[in-house]
Amino acid sequence: MTNYILRRLLASVLILLGASYIVYLLIAYSDDPLAELRASNDPGKQAKIATRTEMLNLDVAPPLRYFIWFRGAAQCVVPFVGKCDLGVTLQNQPVTAALGAAIPTTLRFVTAAVLLAIVIGITIGVITALRQYSTLDYSVTFVTFLFFSLPVFWVAVLLKEFGAIRFNDFLADPYISNTAIAVISVVAGLLWAVIISGTWRSRGIAFGIGAVVTGVVLYSLSATRWFTTPSLGVVVIALTGVAIAYGATALLAGLQNRRALYSSLISVALAVVAYFVAAPLLDIASVWTIVFLGIAAVVVGWLVGRFMGGFDPAQSAKSSALTSFAVAGLVLIDRFMQAWPEYFKITRGRPIATIGSETPNLKGDLWVTGLDSFTHVLLPTLALILISVATYTRYSRASMLEVMGQDYVRTGRAKGLSERVVITRHAFRNALIPLATIVAIDIGAIIGGAVITERVFSWKGMGQLFIQGVLHVDPNPVMGVFIVTGIAAVTFNLIADLCYSALDPRVRVKA
Template sequence: MITFLVRRLTTSALVVLISSFLMYFLVAIAVDPLSTLRASTMPTLAKQQQMAHLTAVLRLDEPIITRYFDWLKGASGCLYGQCNLGTNWKTHEAVTSMLSGAVVTTVQLVLLATVIAIVVGAAIGIISALRQYSGFDYSITFLSFLMYSLPVFWVAVMLKSFLAIDFNDFIQNGGQFSAGWIIGAALVTGLAVGAACGGGRARLLRIGGITAALVAALMLYSNVSDFFVRPSSGSPLDLIKVLLISVAIAFGVTTLSTGLRNRKALYTSLTVAAIGGGLYYPMLFFWNGVSGSWLLMIGLAVVSAAVGVGVGYAWGGTERSRSARTGAITAVLVAAVLFLDRLAQTWYDYTNSTWVHGRPIATSGDSTPNLAGSFWMHTTDLLTHIALPSITLVLVSMASYTRYVRASTLEVLNQDYIRTARAKGLTERTVIMRHAFRNALLPLASVVPVDILFILGGALITETVFGWSGMGHLFVQSLHEEILDPVMGYLLIVAILAPLANIVADVLYAVLDPRIRVDA
């Protein structure tokens, strides 16, 4: 492994060096910092003086190769903490400062979208494979190819229209669903869930009917309680909602993790759900008494996982580790429910603030200018701004993950060890979750790292449409203004991430699949 890493890192460094020279040469030829002055109507003498001054400052009269080696000397300083990638000659801002801000913005934009796309895409792909040649499978295949083929800018514009403008109008009109919306949403959801569960027509009608009734009941409840106006206020009714959601999470996690027949694991997850409900008001008191931060929330998530592990070991059983795993996953999800409920309590104040004016879903930018308020107010603002671009990235990325996982699952289900597991009398849940699921995700190990590291280079079109000042926006703006150093800073990061992503993918695949030996 060490030999493999050294060899790959050495060749990658050589690739980055050669590519950086080619990119510098091409960009230096393409951009012309003097173009604005040439088109200027100022007096000729003043124009010539300014052009001569800018030529001297940017060293445009020197050979490109000389300027490249000077830039490379500053870039190599990043290896020992003295990074110098030049400056924006128009604003005199250091490129390193520009990149640091752009990277943070891009990470905020793509991280949540990538995680959701992977989780949802993998789940849909496995269900589609298990329901092969069914109506659900054909529908998912059609939608996957459709979303994969649609232009990103078109999806973004449609989301702006329907999920921002129309939804904001919906909230301003009281947030009430019409009878047509309730009936339509209930029927579509019921049909989709029934088809995903599979079985005969009677089973489809039973599950679909229950799902449709539940969706209709929830939409009627939202009308009665003005859910979209004030989703939570910390009342006893909100506590009951949190408890019901936590119990549903406990059953769902146990079903996927160990199966409901494992009573110790089920009791563990239900105990964790009860603890979460019992901490509802103490946590509200705690959050109101401290200054919130993301570091604090991450710490609380770690503590929640530790509590779940402790509850799992306390219940014991023949396989304590499985109960502990179930408890940890349930605890983190229940903690997330408490976090979201606290955010929901800020929704009314945020929506009716003087900065938002009753239209919370933003169509441009990454934050509301001059917004004042607590951590919860700013977090709500971040989520409302990140919603549309995240959904855009999810819809486009999820399509490819769904196809990958579906094809991989179909291949795994035909393997001999799956037939052997079924012949031994294992339940279908155990066969799918413990044998097929893990092996079906192996191809994603070579795809996901590349996608994640490449997307850190900037979701160029999405950032442009939604006005996010990330890596993609920095590249486009600097190239448009013909400023060399920020463009090279962006290209350098992309050039480093490309081979690094492939190395991570190779190592991860070798770790997950013992049949692969990277030193071979």
């Protein structure tokens, strides 16, 4: 396996070298970086031309100039060679400093978009595969093909218009008209009718219940002006926690494992108690406090499951830990919501941001600054998710359908294994093998989409740095972005290879 990894690394390095050489030449030959100065009427333009020529080594031919750049770039990856040097921009700013400011900005929403797209897309794909040729399957197929065909810049512009500008206008007077409530209720009822499988009678009941519940909820939100002072409250947290407990138990242990179910429900009860006990601590919390409380929630849930035991204590512990973590997340969301009125006032009634990655000169505690980060990252992340989810949904559905027809799946059912065990332990794991490749490739595609998304939402990340370098014929920042994205692509492809060996033991044998 070690030889296999070394071979892949060597091949990846050679590909990076060749690609970087081509990209550098394309940028260098695209235009003259001194054209703006030559057209200037500035009396000192000759001195400026000489300075820029010396600074960027423009007196050296681009094929040879690449090796000057490469000598400094090699110091970034080879230890104990020297200081990392990726050159300077036209503004005489070190590229390393520019990347240091741009990378965290881009990673803020790219990381969230990748993780959410993978989880949501694979989940939907597996569900539609298990419900093949159902109304849900046809509906999801239509929606995914629709989103897959949409250009990311158009999606981003629509989100700015309807998700930010018009929603902010709505927040000025958050009243939902009866007509809007009726339309949304009907749509929600149709969605539940599509999701629920069974006879037309059961679907009609699902439509009626879904429409009525949605209408009541929307009317209550409008009447109580919930959008100006939002909160979940202990009742919603408790009811949602019970639903999570049943779902986690059904997924990880099966509802027939009563000890696992009771462990999860006990975790919900403990989380409700912690909602009141931890309130004073959350008011003065820091990031590390939140991390510690999250770890504590998982540990407590695990211990509850182990204490309850049952015929498989590990299943009880996993279900309880997952439930405890999820409900702790609900408590955290509720605490952020409590800071909404203050943040709403700070932003002068326009909380959903359309430009930038943060509000300038914002002052506030952890909860206010957290809300600010969320409202700025929300729409760019959503734009990338909508495009990427379609890809993961289609591939995961196709992979799951192929696996479900294999002999070992039929053998598992013939042995009397439950459908949950057949799907989660046998089919799902093997369905992930081809998806590992898709994830590795899609990382680069999402970063490429981030270039356009950053442009639409005016984020000063790697996309902005790349565009400015291309527009001003500045190879150094373009190459800096290329190196970061290239190394990321190589890394994730190597991770995909390691995932192959974890998911399929035959890969280790062949390697």
